[in-house]
Amino acid sequence: MDYHAKTIILHTDSAVPDPAAIAQAAQVIRNGGLVAFPTETVYGLGADALNAAALDRIYAAKRRPASDPLIAHIAQAEQLAQLAAEVPYAAQRLAAAFWPGPLTLVLKRAPHVPANIATGMDTIAVRMPIHPVARALIEAAGTPIAAPSANTFTRPSATTAAHVLEDLYGRVDVIIDGGPAPLGVESTVIDLTGVHPVVLRPGGLVMEDLLRVLPDITAQQRFLAEGEATSSPGQLTKHYSPRARLMLYDGDADAVRAAISDTAQRYLANGRRVGVLAVEEDAQHYTRLGARIIALGARGDSPAIARVLFGAMRALDAQGVDIILAPLLGGDGLGEAIRDRLLRAAEGRVYTLGKHDA
Ligand code: TXA
Ligand code: MG
Numbered sequence: 001m002d003y004h005a006k007t008i009i010l011h012t013d014s015a016v017p018d019p020a021a022i023a024q025a026a027q028v029i030r031n032g033g034l035v036a037f038p039t040e041t042v043y044g045l046g047a048d049a050l051n052a053a054a055l056d057r058i059y060a061a062k063r064r065p066a067s068d069p070l071i072a073h074i075a076q077a078e079q080l081a082q083l084a085a086e087v088p089y090a091a092q093r094l095a096a097a098f099w100p101g102p103l104t105l106v107l108k109r110a111p112h113v114p115a116n117i118a119t120g121m122d123t124i125a126v127r128m129p130i131h132p133v134a135r136a137l138i139e140a141a142g143t144p145i146a147a148p149s150a151n152t153f154t155r156p157s158a159t160t161a162a163h164v165l166e167d168l169y170g171r172v173d174v175i176i177d178g179g180p181a182p183l184g185v186e187s188t189v190i191d192l193t194g195v196h197p198v199v200l201r202p203g204g205l206v207m208e209d210l211l212r213v214l215p216d217i218t219a220q221q222r223f224l225a226e227g228e229a230t231s232s233p234g235q236l237t238k239h240y241s242p243r244a245r246l247m248l249y250d251g252d253a254d255a256v257r258a259a260i261s262d263t264a265q266r267y268l269a270n271g272r273r274v275g276v277l278a279v280e281e282d283a284q285h286y287t288r289l290g291a292r293i294i295a296l297g298a299r300g301d302s303p304a305i306a307r308v309l310f311g312a313m314r315a316l317d318a319q320g321v322d323i324i325l326a327p328l329l330g331g332d333g334l335g336e337a338i339r340d341r342l343l344r345a346a347e348g349r350v351y352t353l354g355k356h357d358a
Pocket of ligand 1: 039041042043044045068069070071102104106118121123124125127147148149150185186187188189200201
């Protein structure tokens with residue numbers, strides 16, 4: 001066990017949670033404290049979902065505006081009925097098909113659940129994670145655990161305990177270090193309070209799988225202008241940003257490579273520090289530039305890219321780069337979530353280059 005100012009770090013195996021660590025962390029949750037813990041998507045910053053004062057502590061620790069609602073994490077299906085006023089048929093089907101897993105359902109909130117979990121809205125987002133450490137913690141705490149991603153507001157989500165420490169040192173009581181989060185991107189959020197199910201945030205559960213269970217599901221238009229009304233307040237574009245300015249390039253692979261090389265050279269010539277996020281196939285083209293290069297994974301290997309994406313942005317920030325250049329990646333499956341996180345991190349700065357199909 002390592003001690004920091006006010007933050008205790010407990011280490012555990014990811015597959016077989018250490019009972020003593022879980023018991024200690026669960027006690028902190030029951031006492032209204034904050035515990036950061038690994039899930040299969042990213043690390044969460046947890047508190048008792050039924051304790052309004054504890055929920056306020058989450059917003060304060062994250063430096064998050066209280067306009068951004070939290071997800072309640074459960075360990076058993078019965079806990080859903082405790083949190084939601086009603087569980088529509090579509091929710092039952094999705095839960096049966098994909099829980100435990102990286103899927104969050106937005107439902108009407110039960111009246112006894114503190115309103116500040118959903119910033120006063122009459123809804124609640126619920127997810128049953130599959131990560132053994134998350135499950136053990138929720139069970140031991142004996143209460144649903146509200147948890148946003150364990151980063152400060154606007155920073156990339158934390159996928160390791162070290163990232164959590166970087167952002168929340170001294171502002172969280174306990175961090176359970178259970179190794180890197182296996183998926184690396186957050187859960188898929190689905191709104192089930194309307195007539196048709198709507199994907200509010202693409203994530204770890206991919207659209208292809210969702211469509212098999214709910215053929216009428218649609219994706220919400222994501223990149224709203226600042227100030228436009230939205231049913232998922234957390235989705236305005238200023239989010240997930242590295243400190244450096246991220247610029248994305250979209251188009252044919254060679255055009256993108258050439259544009260990134262040219263731009264990097266221009267900034268480097270002006271004395272700026274440049275970082276490049278590259279697919280493995282491209283990384284070698286950049287080695288002579290003098291920029292910091294991070295290879296994310298092979299082109300099209302979305303699971304590999306998703307795992308390292310947030311960590312790569314943090315690593316470039318840690319190296320003090322002024323600017324980050326990256327291709328706009330995407331595609332099917334997890335590619336959708338990757339594309340979404342890149343666009344948000346870049347706050348919409350995308351340069352489109354000679355596309356054959358454009
Ligand atoms: O994978 C995940 O979902 C991670 C781990 C820790 O479970 N959590 C996470 O939480 O990403 P957070 O707070 O960073 O993102 C929650 C998302 C936001 O986009 C938020 O707007 C949406 O869920 N959300 C939460 N409650 C909602 C509600 N009542 N109505 C609509 N959207 C909601
Ligand atoms: Mg987040």
